[in-house]
Amino acid sequence: MISHHQLQRFANMQAFLCTFLLIFAVTANLACSRQAKKTDTNVDGDDSGSKLPRAPTVTACGLCGNPISVTLKLNNQFKTPYFEYEVKVNNHPQRELIYMMQQAADKNPAFKFSADYFASLGFSISTINGLSASVDDKTYWALLDHPSGAAKKLGVSSYIPLNNEVIMFNFTTWATHT
Ligand code: B12
Numbered sequence: 001m002i003s004h005h006q007l008q009r010f011a012n013m014q015a016f017l018c019t020f021l022l023i024f025a026v027t028a029n030l031a032c033s034r035q036a037k038k039t040d041t042n043v044d045g046d047d048s049g050s051k052l053p054r055a056p057t058v059t060a061c062g063l064c065g066n067p068i069s070v071t072l073k074l075n076n077q078f079k080t081p082y083f084e085y086e087v088k089v090n091n092h093p094q095r096e097l098i099y100m101m102q103q104a105a106d107k108n109p110a111f112k113f114s115a116d117y118f119a120s121l122g123f124s125i126s127t128i129n130g131l132s133a134s135v136d137d138k139t140y141w142a143l144l145d146h147p148s149g150a151a152k153k154l155g156v157s158s159y160i161p162l163n164n165e166v167i168m169f170n171f172t173t174w175a176t177h178t
Contacts, residue, residue: 065160066094070167071088074087076131089103094160097160097161098156101113115156124156128169138175140172141169142171142172144170
């Protein structure tokens, strides 16, 4: 025979389980909607004319982006010793270019870079493979689309490359630029 007391305890347990399940469902749903928040890849809108396949979306969480491959071309035809070098990053979660560069440097001892941090803008690339930008010489590492040569409208902390994109860092002067 089940006593009234036992029935009451059973009902209490059920109520507790239901509350627990409800809290779990709400939390899981919140986590999902946070992950589902999307940011358009085309943040700088300067890939017009590009035949590159376009990733549909990038999650706010960079680590959740699809694996992509990006080629970095490093080009200095401005100051001796000239050099041209290429480094590829394979199957890296799609996110801001600076993380792809870190991966490239981790995998290739021949690729080194340093950067200066500017509040709200992020990192500006100051040195690549020992060659540094200089205010006195009015030189900098320009971030360009390849092969069009169009200047990216965002820096490395904001620009999110597309799959199979080729990006060029070109050592040049801003003295001749308007
Ligand atoms: C002048 C200038 C430059 C000069 C700076 C030369 C110098 N030392 O004076 C040069 C030509 C080097 C330059 C380069 C670039 N720039 Co610029 N630049 C500017 C500009 C017109 C004025 C900056 C300034 O003098 N501010 C006043 C001073 C007192 O403040 P400051 O904080 O000390 O300024 C420094 C920083 O702004 C820094 N800086 C300049 N450009 C950039 C870009 C990035 C991404 C970062 C982190 C820092 C940075 O250099 C300034 C002088 O030290 C701004 C637009 C603006 N109105 O702010 C764009 C601006 C900051 N640049 C921009 C961009 C995109 C670039 C490049 C990525 C362009 C490219 N495709 O190569 C490169 C950086 C590449 C790299 N190596 O990482 C964007 C940044 C957008 C973003 N959110 O990422 C801006 C906002 C222009 C724009 N609206 O498109 N730039």
